[in-house]
Amino acid sequence: MQAAQVIPFNFGKVEVRTLIIDDQPWFVAKDVIYALDYARSSSPAKLIDHVPAQWKGVNQIHTLGGSQKLLMLSEQGLYFFIGRSDKPKALPFQMWLAGEVLPAIRKHGRYEDTSGKMDTLLNSTIGTDGFHCLAAVLDGKLRHLPTKARQRAKMHVWSQVHKAFSVVSAEDIPATQLDSARNFIAAYNVHEGEWLGKEPTINPTLNELDLAMLYVFCIDTLELVYVGEKLKPVFETLRAPLTMNVRKCLGECREAVAHLHERFGPQMEQAARRRKAFDGRLNLAAAGDHSQPIWTSGHAQDIRG
Known part of the structure; x- marks a missing residue:
């Protein structure tokens, strides 16, 4: 690699030095490592050892202590490294870099966080x-x-x-x-x-109508939970005590449906089928298992008007 102008930017309190080489951004590996909160004693060479050779290299950098040869990561190498990192700051760093820093550097030759977007990303959720x-x-x-x-x-x-x-x-x-x-x-x-x-148990006996109505209640509740989860960004924007309480209630409703499905699932569905109240579009098992979709295949609903 050839010597190039250093373009620094800050992620939190860490300066990350960037170089544009042949019109492509390269990043000082140890700066990236420190920005993601790896220990200062960590070896950059070991941490980026798994990055393909074509996406990393060594470049001469001018520092306060004189000229130094430092390990570098290309843009592809950086995303490769971040994608395999288990550090909480990895995703916010990648989002901020791809959405803010690199577009600004390519357009203006520098980056300045004048609107505090970095702080917003650092305060993002795990999703x-x-x-x-x-x-x-x-x-x-x-x-x-x-x-x-x-x-x-x-x-x-x-x-x-x-x-x-x-x-x-x-x-x-x-x-x-x-x-x-x-x-x-x-x-x-x-x-x-x-x-x-x-x-x-106090009185575990439920007749067929009880079970069918309980099934309908669970189905309707789960559909409301689905709508509430889709409206989560709206609730977060409003930040009103009432909307926060709605989100809490929806979470408790989902837990309640999960319990009822575990306790009476087969009986409820059987009773609902006999009473012609069965709704195969919704998956009650999703109440307790968040990895399952609430809507069955081909029935996902769009709440937009």
């Missing part, structure tokens, strides 16, 4: 991808339990996660706390006997 990551940890932790006990334990642990991180949905956990949430779930002490015993 669906982060939720699936946490769900995988929880599934592994509880896989030894019988199905019904596992479902009850899951509902309890998710409830504790929501309380610990002050959110109504795990997807709302700040992106910078993904590692903390993962560690919280991994370390949570699940007492096996607590979930194996039978829940006390």
